[in-house]
Amino acid sequence: MDKFFTGIATRCAQLMGQPLAFIISSLFIVVWAVSGPFMEYSDTWQLIVNTATTVLTFLAVFLIQNSQNRDGAAMQAKLDEIIRALDKARVEFVGIEHLTDAQIARIREALEADIKDKDDKQKTATPSVERLLERY
Template sequence: MDRLFTRVAGSIALFAGQPLAFMIALVLIIVWGVSGPVFHYSDTWQLVVNTATTIVTFLMVFLIQNSQNRDGAAMQAKLDELIRAIEEARGTFIGIEHLTDKQIAEIRKALEDDCAKEPERYKGKNETVRTSVDSLLSRY
């Protein structure tokens, strides 16, 4: 069941992210809008698009969440493998995605403090935290 759902969800999510899917949705909305005068803009005419969009949105939420969960888990596994394989990396970081937001914030703060305490060891990395967003925004 999990494999079937993963294949179906992946296929639908892949299709939904393509320009063709957008064009199909756009054409359907245009056809619906143009058909308004034929149906005298009736309640049923409005209900058709409202119901269809609600159902599609409801189902897409689950497909997108499933896709994000798989992508996130795969990314964490890859990062954990890099941490495991690199001798200088701290193995204690493996699995920190299971910690609370507060615990992760404390770890980030401790890392930033480490960079500030030993500026020569982490030359250039301390300032990155403060300036990277400003640097990116200044480009645009």
């Protein structure tokens, strides 16, 4: 069941992210708006678009969350593998995604302070980042 849902969620997320999906959605709204005078702007006319948008939005929330969860987990696994593979990396960073926001913020602050303390490394990194930004 999990593999089936993942396949459907991935495919739906890919389709919803395409320009054609936006165009089709826009066309449906235009058709709905044009049909208003013919349906005398009735409750049924309003109910059609309200129901459709509510159902689609409700389903899209779950699809988007599923995609984000999967992408986040995959990215975290890749970063953990990089940490594991590098000799100078600190393995204590593996799994910090399970800490609280406050704990992660303290770790980030400590890392930023550590980088600022190493003046020679900061001096070499800044020009290379600036050159990279100039290219784009």
